[in-house]
Amino acid sequence: MDYYYGLVLFICCWIPGFGKLPAPINVTMDSFNFKNTLRWTQPADLEGDVIYIVEYKIDIPSNRVAYKRICITHEQQCHSSVITYRSYVRVKARKYSDESDWVTIHFDPYEETIIGAPDVTVSSRSGHLDVSFKGPLVGAELESLKMKYGELIYRVLYWKESDPAHVLNVSTSQSQDTLRDLEAWTVYCVKVRAYVPEYNKSGEFSPAICKETTNNESRKPSAPINVTMESFNFRNTLRWKKPDDLEGDVIYIVEYKMYVTLLFYMEHAPLICMEATNSSIFNIL
Template sequence: MDYYYGLIIFICFWNPGFGNLPGPINVTMESINFRNILRWNRPTDLEGDVTYTVQYKMDVRSSKTDYKTICVTQELQCIASVISYNSYVRVNAKLQLNISDWVTIYFDPYSHTIIEAPEVKVSSRSGYLDVSINGPFVGSNDVSVKEKYGELIYRVAYWKESDPANELVVSTTQNTEILHDLDTWTMYCVKVQAYVSYNDKAGEFSPVICKKTTNDDRTPSWKIALLFLGSMVLAVVFILIVIVLIIKAYKMTRYIFFPSYSFPQHLKEYLNKPFYNTSYLSPQPTEECGESCEQLTFVSEETEEKDT
């Protein structure tokens, strides 16, 4: 009989899954932008296929609140993004028919979550720097962290690249901020973080972006004068070309339609009469009449003037 009792005691101490099972250790909640992951370590010297159960219940005064199961897994972590309010979170281990005690932690997502850096774009425009801010977001569903907190302030820090110790900070609740009163043609660096005022929670800073400012978009007076003189010269040249073309067209039209010479009056009268009139037709030559030819000379008014 003593032999059997000794065998049972030996089995109890040799098999860690028999009797009271040790629970998970180093239970912590990691939360980034309300993406919550509960992590833990395997109990020391525990072998076999251990199954872990994760549950939570909200921290409310109602006594009827029960724990809700989130995960039943053999991994050492559980995605617990369903928790969006102050809650008690617990996990236990199960090996065959043995179950460990619950290991419970308290989790406040609004205080514990890490606010990542927002997305920032910087562009230089007319002596200013335009800062565009977007996010941060909760997961991949494009829900902004601002919707979770109800408010979100962006702290925009900027400084000259040559003087990093002289850092200036402006705060805004908008997604855009214009940095002015900057030196022209100077390299400035910018970084942005999200901040929640009611619980004094600051997020991570965005990567530093450096941009060079341009001029203030004011045209110097000497450029204005140069542009004015240039436009005047072009206008004068254009007008002269138009005048020359008009003169040439006028001379060509006059030469074609109003020539400098004129026909004698008797030829004009002759040409104005119909050519088919029989009285002007020359009679047919007869055998009795011999052919006679005379030379006809046209004299213009210019020729007469030269002769005189």
Template sequence: MYPYAILVFLCLFIPGFGKIPPPTNVRMDSVNLKNILRWNPPPGFEEDEDIRYHVQFRLDFRNPGEYQNCCLTQHLNCDLTVITYKFNATVTALVGDKQSDPVVIHFDPYAETVIGPPEVLVSSRSGHMDISFSGPYFESDSTKDSIKAKYGELLYRVFYWKKEDPSHVLSVNTSQSTGTLTKLETWTIYCLKVQAYISSFGKEGLFSPEICRKTTDDGRTPWWQIAGMFLATMLFTMSATLGLCYFGFTARRKYLSFPSYSIPEHLKEYLSKPFSSSPNLPTQPSEEYGESCEQLTFISVESEEETNGEMEKNGEKLQN
């Protein structure tokens, strides 16, 4: 019972002896080599109280040297992104002229940072799925580079499956920024997610959000469509040819049977004027004119020769 009472007493009255409790839960949050050192206030203190924190670091060399100052802040974090080699960091709480013992953590950025998810674009094309990748990116105050530029290598691991059968997962790896999933079933919904992988460190990145797309046909035209297109083309060609022949023949026959002609202008002018009165045509012969009849004689060629012969004979007789 007494040890516990002594411990409580010390925790409550340590500030009076020139010491304050150290910060708690000191940790490094690092994603894509952006390293943020975080901590919680010492026991009995709040974030908004008049307390400061002193952060120092020292590179983890064989001969490390002295600690270097990095941050003196009232916030509960310190950005250590500029440090790209493994190092030790310390956090000390300060209240007035009193300070806590430093809390030390060790961190190796390349080995311990978390690789974020890549950016992925997916499109369905002729029974395939085209995928494009970008990132993850290392971001600092002045630059934005691909993680590949930092590690020197980067693989994209693609996991895909049919939406109706999520237990059967297939995978493919590529170091390129684009890829194509082939041998997919047509008109089927496939889902996929992608993660970055760095083999030299055995680091697996976070997965990208799940993306689902429906495949279309396989890009091959079925034989029945080819046959249908061929027959339709043949029928169209035959119909067009027969139509041209029919109209050509009809137009030529009309031209030969009914040649074009024009009515003389004086007849057009006469016919265009309406008659003022009906013409006076006698319907019955009038007695005033009487009858005038003459005899018509039809002479054939033979009769004409005989007549000429008789006229010659008569002429000879008259001469005698």
């Protein structure tokens, strides 16, 4: 009996892997604008009160670099925005005194993070479109993307709203640009994304913004609409409605002229039409 008890104790304590937990699976790092989250899946045969430990170390050629702990959690994810350089990241499961093997992945936020869309504003001026953009802001401390990568280019795509298949583009390293040589009184749509030349990496496009161009002159105001004359017992009132696109301090000018047509027959005489303004006097030529 003592022999079998000793054998079981030996197996439990000395044979490697006995009682070891299954390791987390599907370990991936999600990263958007340098905000990182390590995610994994709990194995189907791992149940009960399980905690996970997440650590990382920077990927540099040195034996003195040790792993640093990020999370001890019951969840199947760990916010890892503390990682700002290429690193090794690992996770393991623990249940009471039992542990799994580490699962390690390599992660480089500069290459793998998804770059979001910049904030874009578009304004119409003298036949041009002025486009300005900023961001996106990245990381836990909301740094500028240019501070992260150094060189940053904005790629601007624009097209006529009526002809979306014909897309033009310009690139700039500045925070604004002016789209010129546009057709007057035409609606153009604009979208912008950031591009990092060093990593040949493009960000997401901003939503399209559509604006109408003007020209170098002031635009003729829209005419009044629904113009009608109300008349009761020869008391007349002209009424109209203001167009939807007409704003600000607007005045209206009302004029009239009398239009009279006289029809009569004279032997060997033509049909005569005569017009007078603000007068009821007509002369027959």
